[in-house]
Amino acid sequence: MSEQKIDGFELKPGFKGMASDTGSDQTMFKGVHWGKAMMWIFLLSDTFVFSCFLISYMKGRGSTIVDWPNTSEVFSLYVGGVPVPLLLIAIMTFVLITSSGTMALAVKYGYEKNRKMCGWLILATAVGGLTFVGMQVFEWSKLIHEGVRPWGNPFGASQFGSFFFMITGFHGFHVSIGVIFLFIYTYKVFAGHYESKKRGWFTKMKGDYVEIEILGLYWHFVDLVWVFIFAFFYLW
C-alpha cells in the first residue's frame, strides 16, 4: 500500500507530506479507502469508551474502603491440586493474540486475491475468537460458582465483581460482535462476493477485499484492548 501513486499529486514523506496531504483537496488520507478511515475514527471513539471504563475502574479500586481481592488467587486454576495463577487468562490471551496473527494473514491473502486462503484464515480467526468467548464463559461461570456477583463477592470489595463483569463483559461483547462479522465475511469470501461484485444484503454496496482489512483493524483493536484489560485487571 505504500507505493500508491496519485494522479497529479506528489506524496511526500514525513511532516511535510502530512501538511501537503492535509492542505490538498478531495481526501485527507491519500489512497485510504473511506471505510478504513471510518473504522479508525470509530476505534478512536471506542478507545475513549474503554478508557472511561478503565479509569473508572482505577478510581473505584483506589477508593474502596474494603480491600481489593487478591487477583492472583481469585484468577488461579488448580492443576493437580496446585493453584496456577493466571493459567486460564494466559491461554485466553494466547488464543486471542494468535487469532490476530491469522487475521493479519487473511488480510495479506485477501489483497493477493487468494480467495481460498483468505477465507480459511478468516474462519480460523473466527474460531479463535469463539474459543476466547467460550473460555470467558467458563471463567465467568467458575467465578459465579465461587460466589462472585456484580453486587458482592466473598473475597473483598464488592466493586471487584462489578468492574470485572462489566469490563470483561463489554470486551466479550466486542469479541462476539467481531466473531459474528468474521463468520459473515468467511461466507462472503468463500462465495466470491468480491469477485462477482455482488451487492451487500443490507448496505446495497459493492464490496472489495479492503473490507477484510477494515474487519482486521477492528479485530486487532479488540485484541489490544484485551492486553490493557489483562494488565490492569489481572496483573495489578
Add this chain to the structure above:
Amino acid sequence: MSDEYDNNKSYQAQSSELMDGSTGSVNPDIDYVRPAEVGEQDLYHGHSFIEKWVFCQDAKVIGVQYFLTAVFTGIVGLILSWLMRLQLGFPELAGFMTAEHYYQFVTMHGMIMVVYFLTALFLGGFGNYLIPLMVGARDMVFPYVNMLSFWMFFVAVAVLMASFFVPGGPTGAGWTLYPPQTILEGTPGSGMGILLMLISLSLFVIGFTMGGLNYMITILQARTRGMTLMRMPLTVWGIFTATVLAMLAFPALLVSAIMMTLDKVLQTSFFMPTILKAGEVLEYGGGSPILFQHLFWFFGHPEVYIVALPAFGIVSDLISVHARKNIFGYRMMVWAIVGIGGLSFFVWAHHMYVSGMNPWFGFFFATTTLIIAVPTAMKVYNWILTLWRGNIRINTVMLWCLGFIVTFVNGGITGIFLGNVSVDVPLSDTYFVIAHFHMVMGIAPLMVIMGAVYHWFPLVAGKMLHEGLGKWHFWITFLGAYSIYFPMHYLGFIGVPRRYFEMYDSPYMTSAVGMNEFISIAAFIVGAAQFILVFNIIKTLKTGKKAEQNPWKANSLEWYTSTVPPEHGNFGERLPVVHRWPYDFSVPGAKDDFIPQTTAPSEVIHTEVEKT
C-alpha cells in the same frame, strides 16, 4: 467602499488567492484542478415509497427526518418549560402540579433541549443536509449506516417519550442525573423513569456515533475536486469540529449511563456510597458519586460546544452572505473553532466547583475556562468586522444573526463570572446560572437555527418563507427572550435558588414574586411566538412564492445543484469543481457582487469594470 480607491483607475478582479494578475499575462494552468482521486460514488436509489421516504439512504431526507423529530421533541420541551413557568409565576393556577411533577418537568426539559433537540438538530439535521452539499459530495460515504443513525435516534426519542407514561413517570433527578439520589426511592421516577432515560441516552450515543462517523469521513475523504479544507464553508468546519467533540465526549456519557444502569438494576455500587436511610443501611457501599460527576461533565462540557460550534459556523456563513462581504479572518475563525474544541476537553470541572475539590484543581479549571474566552472573543470581533462596511441586508436572516451576536456576548460575559471559583461559589445553583446557560447555549444557538431555517428553507422546499411573519417572529422572540433572562440574573444575585418548586415564605418572596410573574408571562409569549414559524412554514408550503435558484446570491456549493430542491445525488451528471473559497462577495471589479465557488479564475480575471 469608495474612499480607498482611485476613481480614475480600473481594477482587475482579484479572487481570494490570485496570482499576479498585474502583468496581464494569464498563466495557462490557472484553472487547473487535479483529476479525481476516487471514482464516482455508487449510489443506491430507493424504489418504493418506504425506501424513498422512510428508510431512506439519502442524507437530505435523513436530515429532514432528524430535523422534524428534533423539532417535535423541542416542542415537548417547550411545553414543559411553560408548565414550569406557570408554577413559578402563578402557583395558584398550577394546582394540578406537585413538587414531583415540577422536578420531572425540569429534568425532561433540560435533557430534551440539550441532547435531543439542539444536538440532533444541528448535527443530525443541518449536518446531514448540508455536509454533502457543501463539500460537493453525492451523499454521505456510508448512506446505510447514516439511515440507521436516524432510526436509532428515533427509537431513543420514543423510549424517552415512553418514560412519561410508565408508573412513577419520567425521572426527576435534574438533567445532570447526579447519583446517589437519582436512583434512590424518593426521587420522582427512580423506578422505570430513570431506567428508560439511561437506555434512551445509550441509544442516542450509539445512533449518533453512526451518524458522526459519516459526517467526519465525508468531510475528510469525500470532498469534490478543488475543495480543500481551507475552502470549506465555516458551517462545515463548525459541524466537523462539533462531531469530533461528540465522538470523544459521548463515550463518557455512554459509560456513565451503563454504570448507573447497573447500579440501578444489579445493585452494583459504582457511584453509590454507604447510605443510611431511616436508620437502615442500604445495600450500597464504597462507590464514588464524584466519579459520576467527572464522567458526566467530561461529556457535558464538550456538549456545550457540540451545540455552540455548529452555530458559530452557520452564523459566520449567514453573516457573510447577507452582509455581502467575505468573512473577516477566515483562517482565524477556523483555528478558533478548532481551538475552542480542543480547550473544551480541559474545563469540565468548572461545573463542579461546589462538589468539593482541591483548590489548585479549581484554579487550573478556572484558568482553562477563562482561556476559552480568547478564541470566542476573536470570533465575535470577526463577525463584527465582517459586518463592518458590509452591504448589509436587514432581512429576517440578518436579524437573527445580529440577535445571536448580542445574545452570545451577553451569555459569554456571565460565563466569565461563573468561570471564577470565588464568584461561582455564591452564584452557583441560583437563577444566575440558569440565565447564563440559557442565554449562551439556549437562546443564542436557537437564534442561529431560526436564521438558518429562513436562509435554507428556499433550498429545502423551493419556496421563500414570508418575510413579514419572519420579522414578527424575530422581534417577539428577541425582546421576549431578554425579558425572560435579564431579570433572572437579578434573581440570581438576590440568591433565589434554582430547581426550587416553591419559595414559601422566604425573604426573597417580596422582590421575586413580581419578577417571576413577569418572566412567566414573557415565557408564554415567546413560546407562542415560535408557532408563527410553524404557521409560516405551512402557509409557505401551500401558497408561498416559488424560490429562484440561489435566491440569496450565495457562493457555496449547496446553491449550485442541478435542481432545486436538490435530488438524490445532488449535482446531476458532473460533480462541481471548486476554484475558490465561498466568501468572494463584493470583489472589486467583478461582474456581480458574488463569485460562486465553481467559477474558474480565468472567467474572473478578464472582467474589467470601470470603478464608479
